[in-house]
Amino acid sequence: MLNKIFPPMADNNFSGHVIAFWGFILFTGIMTWRSIVHMLFEKYGFHEIGNFIPIEGDPDPMLLIYRFFSLWGFAQLIFCLVCWVVIFRYRALIPLMYLLWLFEWSFRTFGYPLIREDITIQGIYTLSATPGAVGAPYVTFFLIILFSLSLRQKK
Numbered sequence: 001m002l003n004k005i006f007p008p009m010a011d012n013n014f015s016g017h018v019i020a021f022w023g024f025i026l027f028t029g030i031m032t033w034r035s036i037v038h039m040l041f042e043k044y045g046f047h048e049i050g051n052f053i054p055i056e057g058d059p060d061p062m063l064l065i066y067r068f069f070s071l072w073g074f075a076q077l078i079f080c081l082v083c084w085v086v087i088f089r090y091r092a093l094i095p096l097m098y099l100l101w102l103f104e105w106s107f108r109t110f111g112y113p114l115i116r117e118d119i120t121i122q123g124i125y126t127l128s129a130t131p132g133a134v135g136a137p138y139v140t141f142f143l144i145i146l147f148s149l150s151l152r153q154k155k
Contacts, residue, residue: 010090024150
C-alpha cells in the first residue's frame with residue numbers, strides 16, 4: 001500500500017479506480033473555486049458564506065481579518081495548483097494528494113473540537129455555523145471513500 005501512496009516513480013499512470021480519478025478532478029475543482037472566493041472575494045466569503053459578523057473598532061479591525069482570510073485562500077489555491085499539476089502530469093500521486101486532503105478535512109472534523117473546546121465562537125462572532133464546519137464530517141467521509149478507491153488496482 002505504501003507504494004501506491006508513495007510510488008517509486010511519479011508518472012502519469014493512475015492505477016486506482018476510475019471513480020477516484022474523476023472524484024479527484026471534481027473535488028479539486030470545488031476546492032479551487034473555494035480558494036478563489038476566499039482569496040479574491042474575502043468580504044463576501046467571510047460574511048455571506050462564512051456567516052461572520054463584522055467587528056467594529058477604530059482602527060477598523062476587519063481590514064486585517066480580510067487580509068488573513070485572503071492569504072488563507074491563497075495558501076489553499078497553491079495546494080490546488082499542485083493538485084492540478086498532479087491531474088495533468090503526475091497522476092500516480094493522486095492517492096498521496098487524497099491523503100493530504102484527508103488530513104486537512106479530518107482535522108477540521110476531529111482536531112478542532114478536541115483542541116479548542118474552550119472556545120465557542122458561534123453566536124458571538126457568527127450568525128450560524130460556517131459551511132466548512134457543517135460539511136467537514138461529510139467531506140471527510142467522502143474523501144475516505146475516494147482515497148480507498150484510489151488504492152484499488154484496476155481489474
